[in-house]
Amino acid sequence: METDDVTRVEWREWGADAFDEAADRDVPVLLSLTATWCDHCHEMDAETYAVPTLAANVNDGFVPVRVDVDRHPRVRDRYNMGGFPSTVFLAPDGSILTGAGYLGHDGLRQVLERVRSVWETKGAEAGSIPRPLQDTEPPAGQLTADVERQMLGQLTDQYDEVAGGWGEEPKFPLPDALEFALKRDREMALRCFDAVSANLLDEYEGGFYRFATGQDWSGLQHEKLLDSNAALLRAFANAYLYTGEDSYRKPAERALEYLTTTLWVPESGEDGDDRSHGGAFAGSQAPGDPESHVLEASDREAVDQPPVDETVFAGANALAIDALCTYRAYTDDERAGRYAERALETLRDAMLEDGVVTHYRPAGADSGWAVESERGLLADQARVLQALTNARSILGADTVDDAVAVADATIDRLRVGDSFVDGPRSGAGLLEHPLRPLDANVELADALLDLAAITGEDRYERVARETLEAFAGASDRFSVQVARYASVATRVLEGSLVIRIGTPAGSDLHRAACRIADHEKVVVPGVQGVSDVPEGAAVAERGSRTTEPATTPAELSDHVSNLLV
Structure with missing residues (x-):
């Protein structure tokens, strides 16, 4: 138990002990999902949880649990209320009583009273389990050429001809959709690329902001995440591949500069100097003061840079390696290849053992295992596999044995039926309920196709096909956020x-x-x-x-x- 100096709430760590305490005291759990890069999370701490009477109310009538969503993605994916912070009330068995996002002090006070009343009346019977955790098997079907056609139709229908991009608000860059459209409707794709670079690229510091709240790309959210920057670096590099135009290479280059400077965490030798090998990429950078982002370049130099969370996440680093290799392939940029090799060395030496990936290493940790980190999460396994195959293809790296080990461990540990669950089927709350995330299944299938081509092992292609078929019954309803499903399905069919x-x-x-x-x-x-x-x-x-x-x-x-x- 730890009392936060800002919030005055006695936060517990996620785990069985917190739920056991809730059962013993016969009170609900208050789960707070936050992120280091989330300004609204820090704001809720300062303006809501810091109110002494509210903190006392939480401490006396609930078991408060604080979870970092980047470090605990399985918790995030089961309890996310649509953004962060998420404020979720749970029964001691982990089922959900109710939930919300950001709450001011009046809003939280009202919700606390309502939850307490419901708990006193109905108890644990008021809890529910989300539908994705109830259905153990996704709707299976056959792969057909209609999958690609339907996804292109979705993109065309949701294309914003005025502002660029897809959908209304909020506006996300959707790198997978950008890459899908590059081969199917290049004019639409390039207009969307132009909108992303014009609105989300930080011209001064480099890198891409996370998203905009308005349909016209207004209301920029200035946090920068490694995984989204890596995905956009790769997407813009691919746009350059098709066009040869610097207007697409330069945003990729600016993202590369951002990753290899602001987000680079060197491995230090005994003298503290940056070694010529090793190192990795930090997980994110907080948004900082919104006013600083509209200053002239000369004025921004005097502003303190927003803090960087130097936690090293395996999956996000693997995405960065993949992106740097891609950029290197089209430009011969030696820096991209050098940093890809260094991050790959750290990934293989410190976060991979017997084909199983460790999710993260804490900031400043020495080489070795992060004992508190989960291992063998599907998204990490898929992304590391993709990084290993791309390093073989582009850099000629000797990564095939590791890639085979990752693929085999993933199939052995996480394949249930014809698709994959997101991680070990154990843990507190609803973690023992299997979740089959479509996006991570697609990422794995894509990487398995690459591995099949590199090794000549048809079994990996078979598993990839069966994985896609396991979801094909719902493919006509897939959103543009999972456009990659259609890309991979086309690879399987053709x-x-x-x-x-x-x-x-x-x-x-x-x-x-x-x-x-x-x-x-x-x-x-x-x-x-x-x-x-x-x-x-x-x-x-x-x-x-x-x-x-x-x-x-x-x-x-x-x-x-x-x-x-």
């Missing part, structure tokens, strides 16, 4: 474009293969002597069709063009 290179990574032929204008392709360098690819040549394949060996970049481009006709 076959991935795979280019095998009989030269090492970095050769002219490999660089040319990386620049083939298809961001969903898989490039496998250095395979001479272990495949049908002659030394010094390249062979492309898609499905059952294979090209003749090409020995020059121009010849390879012609062969691929003919293959895709």
Whole structure:
């Protein structure tokens, strides 16, 4: 138990002890979901929980539990009330009594009284379990070409022709939708890219803000998260691949600069100096003073920078590695490759063991396991697998054994039926109820297709197909937020474009293969002597069709063009 100096609330940590205490005292749990980058969370602490009478009310009549949503994503995904802070009231069995977002002191006082009254009247019977945790199997179906068509229709219907982007408010950048549209409706995609860079890119510090509250991109939320910045870096790099225009390369470059400076956490040697190897990316940067973001560049130099949460999250770092490798492939940027290699080294050495990923390492932690961190979460496994396969494809890194270990551990531990649950089916509250997140299942299926192409192991492609089929019964209702499902489904139905290179990574032929204008392709360098690819040549394949060996970049481009006709 710890009394917060700001809130005066005696916050407990998430775990069985808190729920046992609630059962022993016969009182509800007050669960507060917060994030270090969330200004409204800090505001609620200062203006609501800091009121002495409210804090006393919470301490006397409830068991208050504080959870950082980045460190505990399984708790976040089961109890999120639509944003942060989330204020959730639970029965001692973890079921939900009621919930809200931000509450001022009057609002919290009213909710506390209402919950106390309901608890005294109905007790635990008032609790409910969210529907996604009740249905153990998603609606299965067959994959058809309609999936891609329906998703494109969704994007077209929700396209904002005036402000750019998709949907009304709030306005998120939706990097997966941007990448899906690049291959299906490039004009619409590029207008959306333009809107994102014009409105969310921090021209002074680099990096992208998280989202805007208004449909016209007004009401910017100035926090910057590693995972969203990494995803947008990759998306803009892919836009540059198709267009060759600096207007798409430069936002990616600005994001790269932000990641490798503001968010970079070096591994320090005994003398405290930044080593030439190791290091990782911090999880997020808080928004800071909103007024500072509208100052002129010369005035911003005098403003203190918003604090950075230096917690190292495996999944977000894997996304960053993937993005840096992608940018490196199209630009030959040595800095991108160097930082990708350093973060990959940390990821493999300190956060990966026997194919199982550790979710996070606390800020300032020495190398080793973060003992309080969960391990083997689906999103982390999927993203690390993608980083390992992309590092093999772009950097020629020796990552195949690790990638196979991650894939096999994920299939062994998290596959239930034909789809995957989000993590170990155990823990306090509702954590033992399985949750099958569509987005993480899709990310894993995408990475498994890459691994199948690299290793030649058809079983990974089979698992990827079955994973997508497990959700296909609802594919006509998928939102644009999961546009990647349609991209991966198309890869399964039509076959991935795979280019095998009989030269090492970095050769002219490999660089040319990386620049083939298809961001969903898989490039496998250095395979001479272990495949049908002659030394010094390249062979492309898609499905059952294979090209003749090409020995020059121009010849390879012609062969691929003919293959895709």
